[in-house]
Amino acid sequence: MLRSRFDRTRTGLAGLWVAVAISGCANVGQEGASADSAASSAQAAAAAAAASDAAAQVQQAASDAVATRTVTTTKTTHYRVKRGDTLARIAQKNNCSVKDLLAWNHLSASAHVKKGQTLRIVTQQTVTVAADGKPVASGAASNSAGSREMAAQTARAAKSVALAWPAQGAVVEPFQAGETRGIEIAGKPGDPVRAAADGKVMYAGTGLNEYGSLIIVQHNKDFLTAYSHNRKLLVKTGDVVHQGQQIAEMGNENNTRVSVLFELRHDGKPVDPMPYLPSGRS
Template identity: 35%
Template sequence: MARLISPLISLLLAALLWSCAPHKGIYHTVEPGQTLYRISRSYGVDEKNLARLNGIGDPTQLRAGQRIFIPGATQEKRVGTAVTTAQRPAPPARPSASVSAPRPPPAPPTAKPPPTRQTPPVSRPPAASTVGKGHFAWPLKGELLKKFGQQSGGTNRGIEIAGGKGSPVHSAASGRVIYSGDGIRGYGNLIIVEHDDNFFTVYGFNERNLVQDGTFVGRGEHIAAVGTPPGGGASRLYFEVRRGKETVDPLFYLP
């Protein structure tokens, strides 16, 4: 029953293209050494507002390759990078005196101590961003009615979680709503949220949606109310996780 048909992929891609329209803003891809402060100055946007819109709790923890949404911008601008100590030019050497002092008499030779062996420092690669348990939060606390994958009734591309009708549905992570509506048959009121690292989360069977297309939501934010499947049955939430176009098991990313 819970199977996201191919029109959703087309809709998702179309929504992504729509989300990049010039009158809405653009995405800036962070390059090594760039800071949120420099990005905000380059685009003339308030740094705190930019952090809030993109769900950034700590502006100092930007990652190279991270996409930052710039509201009102029409084209990507050149952003300077912070100069590190290693990048700063070394100060010029002092010029030697024009008159050289007389050389002192040579000192008597002394026995040289044996050289000490020094262990070269081990360079460790930078820690990669881990994506796994706890990457997303549970959108609803309740009994797991259907699991991901092949089941007796067919293949599930998501999970279904029991919940009282009207109970709050929460965003599993901060991101941008790219679809909110009931135009996809079989899922009732549906919400799709785009996150970092090419992730998307899908929330279906909602009694009502509380967010609109283009809205930025935070992790744990109330975005919908639990409803019932269009075909009837007990109230529940349909929850799906996608990485790109591929559906993945949500339980792998939930705590």
């Protein structure tokens, strides 16, 4: 029955597909048909609202595209290395990758940074201009360009996804097929929870009690990640997020310890995220 749900919704809106995928496994092992029905109804209502909002954004994007275009400009800033900094931490702080840091600063893969060292950080800014070439104030038009790009990415089929660690704590609960949905990473209240890869937030809320405060990010047509038990959500449904960007604060909502339950799903099914994560931890 669960599989048929996935097949039906794949031809519909992505937000609804994600909601059904999570709902199907969140209710595994729960007793009482009425409780399952109530949870499913609440889930469906939240998904419908998200889908409606997404449709409105797409319509607005199409309208904006007719009268505007985007121009990308490059800006270089400098970061002074602090005590305890590593390339990975600096990359997270500046929403970039270690590979980018190495390239911008002409460093080798084995390079180490020292306190007081200055690193170049290169950022790109997209400016929206009207048909006459004049800049348009940042807002709906600029956001629409990013939404269109991410919509294309999330609709693209992919055989894999490259993930970064969503939190820095120890893995206290490993993935066990058929028994757990992901891995549990421990930490302290308020520790940052970060997006494991670029994507679009398909759900951010507390509609599923078992998960507490939950965020679902879709990365492409086949892969999505979920982050549960958060203390505070820093993104909302429809936001575009980038790898390493903080999306929540760690907490213990509907859980016995402070941690984040991190799930990776392929075609709606939970899979072990460990093979997709880098082996080294900073």
